[in-house]
Amino acid sequence: MATKDNLTAVLYGIEDMRLEQRPIPVPKDHQVLLKMESVGICGSDVHYLVSGRIGPFIVEKPMIIGHEASGTVLQVGKDVKSLKPGDRVAIEPGVGCRVCSFCKEGDYHLCAEMIFCATPPVDGNLSRYYVHDADFCYKLPDNVSLDEGALMEPLSVGVHACKRANVRFGDVVLILGAGPIGLVTLLSAKAMGATKTIITDVVEGRLKKAKEIGADYTLKIEKNMSEEQIVKTIKELLGEDPNISLDCTGVEQCVRVALQATKTGGVVTLVGLGKFEMNLPLTSALIREVDIRGVFRYNNDYPTAIEMVKTGKANVKTLITHHYKIEDTVKAFHTAKTGEGNPIKILIHASADWKP
Missing domain, CATH: 3.40.50.720 (NAD(P)-binding Rossmann-like Domain)
Known part of the structure; x- marks a missing residue:
């Protein structure tokens, strides 16, 4: 890739959020490289910033924040058949082991080996570029925006x-x-x-x-x-x-x-x-x-959530109250933390191309 700009939001500890450059990741055979677009701030993200932990999950080393996200496929691994460069996707942030009884029975969200974005020690996806397993990236219909795509994560909790x-x-x-x-x-x-x-x-x-x-x-x-x-x-x-x-x-x-x-x-x-x-x-x-x-997160619910938005059954766009570019991540989290301006859903835009 021509660019080397992979600006990334990294949580180092309590009230210590930093922006830094990270290497652009390389997708494995079953993964896709994504140009990240919209990333929502979740209450759990704020909790990690303020308290450094949620229950047994403790921020003990620098962790990339963010898990409510959408992006555009830039590159696919050699085994990926479901997506192609240019596809716009909603990213389901949790990936199970695929072999335990929970995963095999469809309850992968209960997998003991679950890897979930921005849950210590796993990195999240508030970066310019990010790799993710292709089968947990869901193609967005033409009438569903990337902003709405990021909201498929919280909507899936409701579903x-x-x-x-x-x-x-x-x-x-x-x-x-x-x-x-x-x-x-x-x-x-x-x-x-x-x-x-x-x-x-x-x-x-x-x-x-x-x-x-x-x-x-x-x-x-x-x-x-x-x-x-x-x-x-x-x-x-x-x-x-x-x-x-x-x-x-x-x-x-x-x-x-x-x-x-x-x-x-x-x-x-x-x-x-x-x-x-x-x-x-x-x-x-x-x-x-x-x-x-x-209730714990969701499983097999992204397709339902996307269909609800596609068909007009659920209007998530109305929940978006604030937009920030990734350079203003600290400011965005301040808004989330203080509640200034009565935020409901705050989006951070990771792409350098984004314009307000």
Whole structure:
């Protein structure tokens, strides 16, 4: 390649993000070399910057950040048949071992050997150039932009959460939390046929966006509201009990509300990760046979997410609030960290060709 510019965003430790040149990687036989385009900032990226760790995953050596991404294929390995130079792709950031029972059964996201972008010690993809396994790069339809391609990662979380909850036409759905994951879960629930939806949050601006993208009801949680009041208000607004609840916060109070508000025989799906241990009203949920299901990332959900955007069932473009070029990565993370300007989804543009 003529260029040697592979500007890369590297997290060295707590509050220590640096831009530096890295060698342009060479694809293996089953990989593609990508000219990176749009990379979204995820809450986990911010958490690594602020805390240096998420649970057992600790930043112990410099790590390239970024995992919500799209790019354009520049070069393909000799065994790659599915892609060609010039193809625009969404990049699924997690690759399993392919040989364990989980991978063989299609649950590759549960693989113990999972390699996931920007999860220590694995590097992410906020670079000018990046290599990735070709079978985890999904070609974008002509009517889906590269910016939307980067949002296939969070949208896939919403798709997977709604598949786990078995959302179908006619369902009455409660979503707790209207951050980026709550909003993509709302988009997914509506696309899958949820007839009536309500979403809660403590921030009015997020609820306004939720209303714009299809929420039937919104509820702002005030500091002085008791759990009983929250549950009662949810049911009053809906006119009935939700048969599916999805918590996208990980906050103990929200999980408790989900368990208490959900209709007898319904499903509570926990999407957000919070404290390792919580005090929850389990007995009431158990004797009412409320199913409690966990969610971890996604598997085989990118094609569904892309199809939802292609067909207009889900408008992710409306969630993008901020754009930065890669040279302004530190500034972009400052916006994400402080919430200045009410960001929902921040995109960093890795290509030197990008113009605002």
